[in-house]
Amino acid sequence: MGKLNIKHDENFSEWFTEIIKQAELADIRYNVKGFVVYRPWAVITMEKMYMLYETELQNKGHLPAWFPIVIPESNFKLEAEHVEGFTPEVFWITEHGDNEKFEEKLALRPTSETAMYKMYSLWVHGKKDLPLKIYQRASVYRYETKATRPFLRSREIFWIEGHDCFATEKEARDQVREDMEMTENVMHKQFCIPFIFFQRPEWDKFPGAIHTYAADTMLPDGKVLQLPSTHLLGQNFSKPFNIKFLDDDGQEKFVWQTCYGPAISRIYGGMIAILGDDKGLRLPFDLAPVQGIIVPIFTDKNKDEVLAYCEKVKGILEMEGYKVMIDNSENTPGFKFNEWEMKGVPIRLEIGQNELGADTVTLVARTSREKVNVELSKLVETFKHKGKEVTDTLRAQADKNFEDIIHDAETIEELKDVLDKGGFARVPLCSIDMDGKECADNIKSETHGDIRGVRFDKIETPEGKKCIYCGKPAKHYVYVARQY
Numbered sequence: 465m466g467k468l469n470i471k472h473d474e475n476f477s478e479w480f481t482e483i484i485k486q487a488e489l490a491d492i493r494y495n496v497k498g499f500v501v502y503r504p505w506a507v508i509t510m511e512k513m514y515m516l517y518e519t520e521l522q523n524k525g526h527l528p529a530w531f532p533i534v535i536p537e538s539n540f541k542l543e544a545e546h547v548e549g550f551t552p553e554v555f556w557i558t559e560h561g562d563n564e565k566f567e568e569k570l571a572l573r574p575t576s577e578t579a580m581y582k583m584y585s586l587w588v589h590g591k592k593d594l595p596l597k598i599y600q601r602a603s604v605y606r607y608e609t610k611a612t613r614p615f616l617r618s619r620e621i622f623w624i625e626g627h628d629c630f631a632t633e634k635e636a637r638d639q640v641r642e643d644m645e646m647t648e649n650v651m652h653k654q655f656c657i658p659f660i661f662f663q664r665p666e667w668d669k670f671p672g673a674i675h676t677y678a679a680d681t682m683l684p685d686g687k688v689l690q691l692p693s694t695h696l697l698g699q700n701f702s703k704p705f706n707i708k709f710l711d712d713d714g715q716e717k718f719v720w721q722t723c724y725g726p727a728i729s730r731i732y733g734g735m736i737a738i739l740g741d742d743k744g745l746r747l748p749f750d751l752a753p754v755q756g757i758i759v760p761i762f763t764d765k766n767k768d769e770v771l772a773y774c775e776k777v778k779g780i781l782e783m784e785g786y787k788v789m790i791d792n793s794e795n796t797p798g799f800k801f802n803e804w805e806m807k808g809v810p811i812r813l814e815i816g817q818n819e820l821g822a823d824t825v826t827l828v829a830r831t832s833r834e835k836v837n838v839e840l841s842k843l844v845e846t847f848k849h850k851g852k853e854v855t856d857t858l859r860a861q862a863d864k865n866f867e868d869i870i871h872d873a874e875t876i877e878e879l880k881d882v883l884d885k886g887g888f889a890r891v892p893l894c895s896i897d898m899d900g901k902e903c904a905d906n907i908k909s910e911t912h913g914d915i916r917g918v919r920f921d922k923i924e925t926p927e928g929k930k931c932i933y934c935g936k937p938a939k940h941y942v943y944v945a946r947q948y
């Protein structure tokens with residue numbers, strides 16, 4: 465224990481399983497299949513992630529609310545595509561007490577459109593009620609049939625969902641862009657996860673949406689992981705849920721809607737997967753449960769003095785609001801170094817006789833692992849600086865790994881080759897409308913690659929290219945990857 469020693473890049477799947485155990489992030493032994501217990505070291509970070517995401521949402525004019533976890537079947541069935549898409553995954557509550565049946569069965573929310581929009585129809589009357597921008601932090605429940613994995617895929621997901629109503633289609637489309645901007649501000653800038661937003665093909669949209677845009681990132685094994693998605697719902701829900709307002713022209717109109725869903729537990733899984741290394745976790749400075757770990761190095765003779773000095777150093781940093789701990793366990797310093805590196809603490813502070821004698825502290829960043837000896841008077845400034853350096857380095861390294869992961873393929877053989885190596889293949893496809901679905905299905909069965917869609921950040925036209933599968937003229941460059 466204390467040490468991880470699994471090659472993060474070469475043996476990612478084993479790395480992920482081991483880090484969850486050794487860093488005590490989750491326990492998969494709970495006796496309901498697909499449900500996982502999340503442990504303090506992970507939850508403290510996820511709480512911080514919630515806070516940063518909610519701050520961003522509130523800065524962009526969203527307000528928090530809490531809606532019930534149960535959704536009556538009658539609400540759930542109002543939007544036809546939605547019900548068709550989600551029914552196979554729904555957990556139903558049918559009785560209470562001693563086999564007493566409910567008059568109407570209740571769904572455990574798999575997502576909250578049909579809970580929230582029922583109420584929106586009571587809240588929206590005139591233009592003064594718009595835009596309505598509300599989010600909730602909640603857990604959602606989906607009966608996943610694929611093998612579950614803590615954080616990445618389970619039957620209980622901890623997330624945030626934002627649900628907005630607007631008077632016009634333009635405002636709704638602008639909201640989709642704002643959702644992408646929030647994703648950049650939080651997920652990339654603060655959580656250090658790079659991604660590309662794709663417009664999903666027609667056959668892979670959120671059930672009930674006009675368009676779905678989803679942020680895809682890449683795990684170290686070259687498989688894609690879907691992170692937040694934002695959906696233009698148009699009036700698909702406002703019509704059946706009867707959410708309308710009296711417009712200036714005296715006409716009653718249905719609102720235009722969007723929804724946005726960052727799944728915190730999944731993003732956490734992506735974050736630790738992408739930022740980790742052979743020694744274990746690496747966490748951004750603002751997200752680490754412990755930002756600085758003090759490792760005292762003492763002999764029987766100077767133990768009390770060294771520990772007292774450690775307390776002093778801890779006090780100085782805590783005064784500034786940092787989370788700092790002293791490891792005064794019986795383990796050797798070497799063991800402690802490994803243990804806290806494995807847990808991803810951004811900065812280690814070594815304190816022994818030299819530091820004690822000179823009124824200094826030795827700082828070691830988790831990223832560079834260089835030792836820097838600073839005077840006590842410079843401690844706070846250096847600690848803050850090193851913290852920022854850790855976060856910036858993690859982001860820069862993740863961004864660098866995210867370059868060169870796109871390769872062109874124009875035949876199925878080339879596509880298989882690219883996918884075997886890992887990453888995105890850019891291929892010409894006849895269509896991302898429903899008439900391209902047959903090609904997509906065939907590509908999937910022959911290569912195990914999923915069509916992730918067309919890039920949102922740039923327009924790419926395959927001039928004169930033919931569909932990689934059917935050979936008809938290609939309308940789009942689409943990106944294909946194997947999915948986590």
Ligand SMILES: [Zn+2]
Nearest residue numbers: 894903931934
């Ligand atoms: Zn085709």
